[in-house]
């Protein structure tokens with residue numbers, strides 16, 4: 001694949017079940033991307049290196065998923081001005097509310113765009129990255145319009161068992 005435009009990182013391979021939904025969307029839209037485990041607390045030096053290299057490597061957005069005390073998105077955002085899109089992974093102990101609060105409550109000055117807990121958040125983070133890239137890419141924007149139109153048609157075709 002060509003030089004990645006979007007990086008998908010996660011705190012653990014156990015986050016893959018959730019984060020694969022982001023990767024699937026990027027694949028569907030033909031966005032050059034990469035997916036890696038970059039743990040904030042198990043490999044902090046690697047995390048800093050990833051963030052510091054992001055702009056120079058041409059990344060336009062970083063989608064970061066983590067669960068529990070989910071500091072990965074915020075710490076990446078602290079080390080780069082590349083937009084960071086945070087995905088709270090559903091944790092066992094607190095169902096992902098801990099992850100959500102950890103990611104969403106960034107103090108003023110270092111933003112993380114925070115999405116819903118779990119698979120929907122991962123998919124929407126990727127769709128948001130597509131929308132960012134589509135600002136400079138009319139072909140991609142048309143693909144996004146087509147994707148939305150298909151959803152509209154699917155909703156209109158829904159029936160109820162009554």
Ligand code: RP5
Nearest residue numbers: 011012014015066067068089
């Ligand atoms: C976080 O701890 C990861 O993002 C993951 O959601 C959670 C649990 O990790 P594992 O113990 O399953 O590797 O860092």
